[in-house]
Amino acid sequence: MRILSITSGKGGVGKTNLAANLGIALSQQGSRVVMFDADLGLANLDVVLGTGADFSLHHAIDGNLSLADVIAAGPAGTRFLSGGAGLSKLINISRKRLQNFLLELAQLDKSTDYLIFDTGAGVDAKVMTFLKAADDVILVVTPEPASVADAYATIKVLLRSKKNAHIQILMNQVEHERQAEAVYRKLNDIAGHFLNADLSYIGSVRCDSEILPWIRARQPFLLADPRLKASKDVIGVAQRIQVNRNVYDVSETIVHRLEFAFGITSPTEDLATEAKAA
Numbered sequence: 001m002r003i004l005s006i007t008s009g010k011g012g013v014g015k016t017n018l019a020a021n022l023g024i025a026l027s028q029q030g031s032r033v034v035m036f037d038a039d040l041g042l043a044n045l046d047v048v049l050g051t052g053a054d055f056s057l058h059h060a061i062d063g064n065l066s067l068a069d070v071i072a073a074g075p076a077g078t079r080f081l082s083g084g085a086g087l088s089k090l091i092n093i094s095r096k097r098l099q100n101f102l103l104e105l106a107q108l109d110k111s112t113d114y115l116i117f118d119t120g121a122g123v124d125a126k127v128m129t130f131l132k133a134a135d136d137v138i139l140v141v142t143p144e145p146a147s148v149a150d151a152y153a154t155i156k157v158l159l160r161s162k163k164n165a166h167i168q169i170l171m172n173q174v175e176h177e178r179q180a181e182a183v184y185r186k187l188n189d190i191a192g193h194f195l196n197a198d199l200s201y202i203g204s205v206r207c208d209s210e211i212l213p214w215i216r217a218r219q220p221f222l223l224a225d226p227r228l229k230a231s232k233d234v235i236g237v238a239q240r241i242q243v244n245r246n247v248y249d250v251s252e253t254i255v256h257r258l259e260f261a262f263g264i265t266s267p268t269e270d271l272a273t274e275a276k277a278a
């Protein structure tokens with residue numbers, strides 16, 4: 001299982017729509033996909049997917065349900081996990097329960113090729129948690145200067161807490177590929193010079209007004225009309241994601257990575273702390 005975190009510095013650049021449609025494209029290309037709404041601010045992945053979920057994360061944290069029970073069926077064979085109020089709880093639950101939850105999350109490995117986090121924008125600690133958990137951080141950037149500047153801030157903060165983070169730039173709302181590559185190169189030059197970062201480029205999605213009626217109708221545009229410019233571009237990006245996929249990842253690696261991201265260092269140390277507290 002590869003964990004992809006779709007994020008951006010600036011809000012409203014297209015993260016959720018790209019997460020949803022990329023998830024669908026990956027599924028159509030034969031991968032098993034779980035999408036996880038990890039945006040504490042504006043959790044609307046369910047709306048963009050056009051699916052409701054009976055349960056959300058907090059049923060798996062508070063209730064008696066397992067993680068598998070709260071994962072809903074999404075379009076085109078995808079699966080979907082709504083974060084909802086459970087996300088903020090996740091930050092505050094006891095270490096033991098958090099560890100249990102992360103263990104369950106890691107067990108998705110058996111049934112999943114891609115776990116996709118749709119995160120919030122910005123650089124707060126909650127967003128960083130999901131970026132640190134990812135194999136690949138897909139940073140959505142538009143040609144707008146504010147989006148580029150905020151992307152730089154995300155890169156800076158992420159590399160401070162995870163030096164070896166893999167960051168892939170996904171340009172959105174571009175006029176054409178040339179523009180996308182020019183913006184990527186500029187960002188990569190600056191990040192290379194000041195942060196010693198090496199950003200990958202995963203492609204671009206054109207600005208396409210024809211997707212807007214589908215977004216309003218709560219239908220993923222790729223399913224509604226695969227011939228749209230934006231749909232074709234998303235299919236191309238999904239193909240690149242598949243091609244770039246590395247081969248490693250045993251379940252233990254995933255658990256360790258999740259534990260690192262969520263600030264758990266050593267399980268044995270935790271048990272000792274809990275024994276003391278009891």
Ligand SMILES: Nc1ncnc2c1ncn2[C@@H]1O[C@H](COP(=O)(O)OP(=O)(O)O)[C@@H](O)[C@H]1O
Pocket residue numbers: 008011012013014015016017018172173174205206207208209211212215230
């Ligand atoms: N490729 C695109 N072409 C045209 N409009 C887009 C494109 N991508 C995103 N948008 C616009 O941006 C809006 C916000 O998208 P959304 O996925 O909700 O962003 P985020 O999750 O980053 O806040 C969409 O409702 C749509 O109006």
Ligand SMILES: [Mg+2]
Pocket residue numbers: 015016017039042044
């Ligand atoms: Mg969003």
